[in-house]
Amino acid sequence: MTPREDELRSGLSAYLSRQWNTETRVETISRIPGGASRETWRCQTMVGDAMRGLIVRLDPETSLIDTDRATEYRAMDAAHRAGIPTPEPLFLEADLSWLGRPFSITSEITGCQASADAIPDAHRETMGLRKWALLGEIATLDPLALGLADAMPATTVETCAMEQLEYWAGVIAADEIHPNPVAEAAVRWLRRHPPPAAQKLSLVHGDYRTGNFLYTPDGQIAAILDWEMAHLGDPLEDLAWSLDPLWCWQNPGRAGQLLPHAEAIHAWEAASGLKIEPSAFNWWRVFASVKGIGIWISSSEDYHNGASKQPILALAGWLMTDRQQRILADYLSPHSMHRFYEARA
Amino acid sequence: MIPNGAEGVRHLATRIITDLIPKAVDAYTTADLGLTIGLLDMVAQDYDRAVDVLISDQNDMRVLFEAALGSVGDQGLAERMSASVAARPTSLRVGDLSAQADTAMRVLIDLHAHVEAAEAGGEAWASLLNLKIWTFIDAHVARRAYDSAF
Numbered sequence: 001m002t003p004r005e006d007e008l009r010s011g012l013s014a015y016l017s018r019q020w021n022t023e024t025r026v027e028t029i030s031r032i033p034g035g036a037s038r039e040t041w042r043c044q045t046m047v048g049d050a051m052r053g054l055i056v057r058l059d060p061e062t063s064l065i066d067t068d069r070a071t072e073y074r075a076m077d078a079a080h081r082a083g084i085p086t087p088e089p090l091f092l093e094a095d096l097s098w099l100g101r102p103f104s105i106t107s108e109i110t111g112c113q114a115s116a117d118a119i120p121d122a123h124r125e126t127m128g129l130r131k132w133a134l135l136g137e138i139a140t141l142d143p144l145a146l147g148l149a150d151a152m153p154a155t156t157v158e159t160c161a162m163e164q165l166e167y168w169a170g171v172i173a174a175d176e177i178h179p180n181p182v183a184e185a186a187v188r189w190l191r192r193h194p195p196p197a198a199q200k201l202s203l204v205h206g207d208y209r210t211g212n213f214l215y216t217p218d219g220q221i222a223a224i225l226d227w228e229m230a231h232l233g234d235p236l237e238d239l240a241w242s243l244d245p246l247w248c249w250q251n252p253g254r255a256g257q258l259l260p261h262a263e264a265i266h267a268w269e270a271a272s273g274l275k276i277e278p279s280a281f282n283w284w285r286v287f288a289s290v291k292g293i294g295i296w297i298s299s300s301e302d303y304h305n306g307a308s309k310q311p312i313l314a315l316a317g318w319l320m321t322d323r324q325q326r327i328l329a330d331y332l333s334p335h336s337m338h339r340f341y342e343a344r345a
Numbered sequence: 346m347i348p349n350g351a352e353g354v355r356h357l358a359t360r361i362i363t364d365l366i367p368k369a370v371d372a373y374t375t376a377d378l379g380l381t382i383g384l385l386d387m388v389a390q391d392y393d394r395a396v397d398v399l400i401s402d403q404n405d406m407r408v409l410f411e412a413a414l415g416s417v418g419d420q421g422l423a424e425r426m427s428a429s430v431a432a433r434p435t436s437l438r439v440g441d442l443s444a445q446a447d448t449a450m451r452v453l454i455d456l457h458a459h460v461e462a463a464e465a466g467g468e469a470w471a472s473l474l475n476l477k478i479w480t481f482i483d484a485h486v487a488r489r490a491y492d493s494a495f
Contacts, residue, residue: 030371030372030373031371031373032372032373033372033373033375033376033377178443178446178447178450179447179450179451179454181450181453181454181457181482181485182482182485182486184454184457184458185457185482188457188458188461192461192465310377311377311380311381311384312380314380314384315380315383315384315495318384318387318491319383319387319491319493319495322486322489322490322491325486325489326486326487326490329482329483329486332479333479333482333483334475334476334479335476335479335480335483336483
């Protein structure tokens with residue numbers, strides 16, 4: 001066990017013993033690969049006489065996405081209470097005296113994977129239908145009834161799109177190491193073509209994609225993860241992000257590497273009760289790639305100037321910026337061959 | 346100088362695959378090494394092409410600025426374009442070329458916004474120049490594309 005693991009084991013044992021008011025001992029702890037926005041640890045704990053698996057997410061030194069852990073926790077908690085499959089949220093702790101950084105704890109869901117590449121081909125279609133049906137179900141939730149009004153910035157159906165655009169345009173302007181003519185052109189295009197008002201305000205997951213849910217060996221989606229970019233907004237934002245060609249780079253015809261785009265959209269419409277308005281959806285798909293570039297540029301900036309030198313930050317910053325700007329050029333260039341036509345509504 | 350630099354960097358990646366990953370102590374370390382291999386391959390690609398990419402960008406932007414100078418009425422923008430056309434590399438070091446390309450790119454971005462506004466106003470020269478700018482942007486993006494298995 002490394003000194004860091006030993007330190008976490010000791011701090012967590014003390015914390016959990018106090019929270020559960022019973023002797024709790026962390027038996028094993030190991031860091032989970034990926035998860036660039038948080039430092040994620042899996043641990044087995046002995047609670048009294050019973051073993052219990054937990055997932056601990058710590059704020060990192062620097063991260064891929066600058067987000068608020070309370071927003072993530074409360075969004076996941078709200079979705080969990082509403083019946084959306086998520087890990088069971090247990091604790092959110094801001095006191096630095098326990099682990100040196102703020103953290104959250106959820107129950108572990110065992111026997112599952114998240115890797116998009118490892119999904120058995122036989123389950124891709126059914127998993128895809130379920131994935132977009134679940135996203136449609138999230139769009140039906142009433143975020144105010146779920147108590148999220150004070151957890152996230154207020155917005156309106158008229159203003160949510162341009163507020164998101166200005167946020168990510170600001171991230172690009174603040175974090176870019178080299179000026180990016182594609183991102184700048186896309187931001188101007190989005191400003192010139194504002195979308196119609198959202199059909200409704202929803203809880204937006206913010207990073208809904210294959211790789212951000214756990215699935216069982218028989219192809220069932222067991223839990224939706226990574227709610228750190230959750231906010232209130234237009235449900236089309238999540239749909240467009242989930243269909244971004246970045247998530248099916250090697251196979252552009254299969255949304256999220258799962259099923260044809262039209263089937264994904266149909267599953268979402270059936271579950272959400274909403275119909276896609278093409279001009280609005282096309283605005284959101286360009287926005288999705290601008291947001292992506294914002295994340296990747298921010299990741300590059302973190303890698304070069306921040307405290308963390310994790311390879312995942314460089315991979316996101318270098319490779320994903322390249323791909324995302326190829327997608328944007330494909331959408332916007334008058335010379336485009338529209339390789340990513342499939343992603344249109 | 347490292348002989349055959351790009352190839353040398355790829356040998357480092359191969360060494361990680363064959364000798365270091367099998368000795369990794371946990372899944373986290375294995376994943377980090379896997380990502381590092383992918384990154385080394387990207388470094389090898391840039392090692393080979395960086396100067397060509399940066400000089401090609403600057404040459405293309407110079408041609409665009411020369412074409413735009415007769416049409417752009419914004420005096421400040423025209424002066425910045427003229428300065429970019431006149432600028433010559435002070436060295437061929439990648440850092441210096443990159444800084445010069447960044448300066449020219451900021452002018453190009455402002456020119457593009459100016460051209461879009463003129464095109465919206467119905468000015469025919471702007472439509473033609475906008476097409477040329479997009480030709481440049483397409484080439485700029487293509488020059489930076491990585492060949493990657495990820």
